[in-house]
Amino acid sequence: MTSKHTIRGGVQMDKQGSVSIIIPVRNGAEFILQTLETIAGQTYREFEVIVIDDGSTDETARIVRSFMSGDSRFRIVDNSGGAGHEHARNYGVSLARADWIAECDADDLWHEDKLRRQVQFRDSWSHAIPLVLLGTAAQLINDKGEVVGSLGTSPTTLEEYMERRARDDYFMLNHSSIFYERGTFMKVGGYKQDYIGAECTELYSRMAEYGAVLGLPERLFLYRKHLKSFMLANTITQEINFHRIRENIVRRRMGQEELTFDQFLATFKQKMSSSGMRRFNRNAKGTLYYRRGAISSVNGHLLQGLIYLAIACFYDFRKVWSGLMRKLHHTGL
Known part of the structure; x- marks a missing residue:
């Protein structure tokens, strides 16, 4: 009989009780230390952290190695020949020792009770339908770490x-909050790289089956909004892929072959x-400029933000109006 305990690199892991945390990073020196500190400070202590260095050319690797020298739960793996964050995430899960995985982007932060609350919820789950993935709500922060929404x-x-399943809808959760069952992740094949801008939503939607x-x-992590965000460069493709996810959910249910991006x-x-x-292109452009305007504004680039928001109003006034209402609700005005 094999033991449920595995020992690698001096760290003893109870696969059923522990969590493997995956952090893909490329040139994340600006924020990675803050991210690692909030993970190390979790009140739930039974975890390992796998940092996948996806070809960084800045000080990221040095910062991570310096930090992990005092905590054997942390390790860094070089993935310089990788093909982007989704490949890095899949690679990280393949190295994981635990049955449950948590993921965090290298610029986001966790509340100290984030993992404890998710493990507690998982362990109290008693429904016939298994729980395969659990996210959380978030606070939004800017480059300085100030809460902005x-x-x-x-x-x-x-x-x-x-x-949501009955209407063949997709599942969009906050990525740095996710906590999921590794077996289901492997069963559906992990992240697919051809859903640019919507890879996470596509994965969660397949796992939901x-x-x-x-x-x-509960707002258990801090999501950093900044202008280097990947989604800004891929907004139109992302919007198309959201429609494609819905179409392929239906096609899987009907036993039909899924559509590639070009086919869809x-x-x-x-x-x-x-x-x-x-109208679709206008709305997508409105979303793009709204995001740029909102992120510029919360990071102190007010003139630039106003210009982007004015352009967004031209394309899709409703997008800007709904964003303003959310902001007023957050500030209590």
Whole structure:
């Protein structure tokens, strides 16, 4: 009989009780130390941390190695020949020793009780449908770490999960909050790299076909908003991929072959009228400029932010208005 305990690198792991934390990073020297400190400070202590250095050319590796010298739960793995963050995340999970995985981006921060609350929720789960993934709500912070807003999560109940599944909808949770069952992740094949800007949502939606995907309404991590954000450069492709995820959810349920990006784009254009495509492109551009404007503003670049927001109003006034209402709600004005 094999033991559930494994010992590697001097760290004893109880696979059933512990958590493997994956942090992919490329040139993250500006924030990586803060991220590691909030993970090391977790009230739940049974974890390992695998930092996947995805070809950094700055001081990232030195900072991580200096930090981990005092904590054997941390290790860094070189992935300089990798093909981006999704490949790095898959690689990290392949190295994990625990049955449950948590992920964190290298510029985000965790509340000290984040892991404890998720493990507690998992251990108290008693429904016939298995729990396979659990996220949380978030606070939004800027480059300086100042809180500038909040971010909810959905679904938060089993009933909401079932309703979303019934309407073939996708599951979009906050990435640096996710905590999931490794076996289900491996069963669905991990992250797919051809869903640019929507890889996480596509993964969660496939995992949701095997069990409950939920979010805790508690704000248990800090999501950093800054202009280097990957999503800014991929907004239009991301929006198309969200539609593609829905289409492929239906196709899987019907036993049909999933569509590649090019295949979906061709059918998407066929279904849309010329005016519909123009409206879609306008809305996507509105989203892009709104994001740039909002992120510029919360990081102190007010003039630049106002210019971006003015452009966003031209493309999609409703996007800017809804964002303003959320901001007013956050500040209590």
